[in-house]
Amino acid sequence: MSESGFDLQILRARMAGIGERLDSVWSEKLRDHRHLDRGTKECAYWHSGYHQALADLLCLIEGPQPIYGSGDTSNPCRAAG
Structure with missing residues (x-):
């Protein structure tokens, strides 16, 4: 399997797990x-999560970018926010 195929499998697995929680527990x-009401903490969390999802997707598309001074971190992708 290609690396991009593996990346897509990871994304699908994440979506499935989150989808299960959205349909049940959450x-x-x-x-x-409340995530639609401006000025609420739920709105801020929603936008933060959406921003991170877009950053993760860009990381998958562009490939890992080196971040200088982050040699002790496990995630090769630039963190959002």
Whole structure:
């Protein structure tokens, strides 16, 4: 399997795990749609998560970029935020 195929498998597995929680454990918490209300902490968390997801996707597309001074970290991708 190609590296990009493996990356897609990882993304699909993450989505499946999060989707299960959204449909079960978190579904009641999402009914209020507080993540859509500007100025709430839920909105900030939602945008933070979305920003990180986009950064992760760019990292997969562009490939790992070296971050100087981060030799002791395990994630080769640049952290968002």
